[in-house]
Amino acid sequence: MTEKLVRPAITRLKPYIPGKPIEEVKRELGLDDVIKLASNENPLGPSPRAVQAMRKCLKDVRLYPDNECYHLKRKLAQRLGFPPEQVLVGRGSDEIIHMIGLAFLEKGDEVLIPSHPFVLYEFTGTLMDAELVRVPLREYRYDLEAMAERIGPRTKLAFIGNPNNPTGTIITHDELVRFLDRLGDQGIVVLDEAYYEYAEDAAYPRSLELVKEGRNVIVLRTFSKIYALAGLRIGYGVARPELAAALAKVREPFNVSTVAQAAALASLEDGFQVERSLKINRRGKKYLYRELKRLKLKYVPTEANFIFVDCGRDALEVARELLRRGVIVRADPAFGYPTHFRVTVGKPAQNRRFIAALKEVLA
């Protein structure tokens, strides 16, 4: 009976299974020292300025937040070089991905995604009753040539994670431009740049230029990663005026909390914290590459704050064994690589602990 009430698209949705929180692992395994290197969170934590700004506005939470994110939007607009109307703030970039679905997808539209995409791309397409067109990665990278081959009359959206989660690889500016030329005006590319601050490759796309040129590109970024505000849920997007206006229409009122707005604004003023985070990441990457090589494990060189490791055996089993030693990494059948897990680059002591546990597990 109930089945008849539920939209068919909803019955096709798969529940999201997040990584286990530290507290749960401690409780279940009776451990008191657990580290989480599973969700690409910044081990340094938020800027002290952000923490102070949050404290200061706690007394204001009696009131609804600023619906327009006035100050934050202006600050972002100024930094990015756009008018505020082209900037969109959401409850994490996840919410903006959801809004993109609401604003642009109809039943029958096609959405280009990788065969094992970041979960929200799939979720949003399915929720809106669109058809998902899956294109396999090639050597861990988006294969934009193959994706372009799959463009058809009904193609409406293409989701590109750049750097890609979970592989940490990037597409280049030139590859992206060629793909956009092939797509033309009929569709929109969602360029998910959640980890863009970490990318060091000079060929990384100049995505804001593409927005300025008036291309059909929506650039998404977040405060969850380098700014270490994942628990607050706040991200932003930039698009040409017409696309931004459509997205603004589907935005829920008061979608971003007062505390999140204050923390994000203060974070933008702390360049030092970003620098420190990048330094820790660079150092951690170097250490982990070296140790993984010593363990004779293959890994994918990363442009983000996580590494995709091929452990050469059932990764779920390896992750379970690491968990028993108090180290949470992410292995997931949805990655599409059964012998790979993803590990977030931590602080030096965390990285050492992960490597020591991994050595034990592989021995």
Ligand SMILES: Cc1ncc(COP(=O)(O)O)c(C=O)c1O
């Ligand atoms: C590729 C990618 N996009 C988007 C997000 C979501 O970020 P947010 O916390 O801003 O919703 C994540 C989070 O892990 C991600 O890995």
